[in-house]
Amino acid sequence: MKNIITYIVIAICLISSIWIGINNNKEEKSNYSPSKKELKLRELNNINKKIDYFQDKNLDRYIAYKKKNKQLKIKDVIKRVNIGLDKPYYTATQKTPYQNKDYILVNKYIYMDENYIPNNLEDLEPSYSRSGMKLVKTAKTALEEMINAAKSEGYPIRVMSSYRSYHYQVSLYNKYVENDGKEAADTYSARPGYSEHQTGLCIDIDDGVINYTNFENSKSFKWMQENAYKYGFILRYPKDKTEITGYTYESWHYRYVGKEIASYIKKNNITFDEYYVMFIENKN
Ligand SMILES: [Zn+2]
Incomplete structure (x- = not known):
């Protein structure tokens, strides 16, 4: 009991x-x-825990951009806001914090100082370029390697434009504005300081026969599509990425970023603008 x-x-x-x-x-x-x-953060599926390019200071902008762009994946919302695409071009701009690096980004939000002239600019050879063309030494070395490889396989490449100074871009841009008006000029030409050509790391090319604006229709273009990344070059303004780059498609414009970055960009089918906010911004 x-x-x-x-x-x-x-x-x-x-x-x-x-x-x-x-x-x-x-x-x-x-x-x-x-x-x-x-x-x-819940609205963004707590993505801050999964990616390290999430920026707390942009939280409200992410939310606002996501509401306006419901079709986008959250990762893409983060990347695009980090690039600055939630704001109109040429607003909220900043000067690039980098000088003389292969990974300098210049776009409609990041510009170069009017006094910036890259170190180690070298003349390009008349055998493959128009006269008076210059490029940064590392890019020139890679370019020559690429052009020789293409040539030996039967695909000629000629450089039509490369380094352009700030002041050259001023006269070029002003000429376009005079001809077509500012709004139209902004769709195909960079404003002074915002041109990637000032980095001394990019080239406009053709095959020596077809006009460079039709480079897309050449066999050399196809070769570049398959091989440029092996030499550290990327197609900077692809057809399906105009929303991200802010530029209309330019089949002739290639940018040197080095082999490692070029391979990543090619493999993952992203733009250099995205690569920059994912891996370079705030990390060096
Ligand atoms: Zn160009």
Whole structure:
């Protein structure tokens, strides 16, 4: 009898402690309210835990951009806002923090100083380029290797434009504005300071026969599509990426970024603008 009473007492104690436990839990849950920031992060599927290019300071911009662009994956929302694409071109601009690096990014949000002239500019050879063309030494070496490889396989490549100074871009841009108006000029020409040609790391090419604006229709273009990355060059303004690059398709414009970056960009089918906000910005 005594044993039975003891068992009953123990049982009552156990049941009541479990009951209290459950109720306490309920209370904790019902009292918990997530912060505004947590709610916003939930809206972005807590992607901040999965990618390291998430920037806290852009949180509200991510949310706003996502609402306007429901078809985009959250990762793409993050990348595009980091690039600055939620704001009109040539607004919220900043000067590039880098000089004389293969990974300098110049676009409609990042510009180069009007006094910036890259180090180690070298003349290109008349055998494969128009006269007076210059390129940064590392890019020139890679270019010559690429042109020789293409030539030996039967695909001629000629350089029509390369390094352009700030002041040259001023006269070029002004001429376009005079002819077509500012709005139209902005769709195909960079404003001074915003031209990638000032980096001394990019080239406009043709095959020596077809006009460079039709380079897409040449066999040499096809060769470049398959091989440029092996020499550290990328097609900078692809046909299906105009929303991201801010430039209309340019089959003739190639940018030297080095073999490692070029291979990643080619393999993952992204733009250099995306690569920059994913791996370079805020990391050096
Ligand atoms: Zn160009």
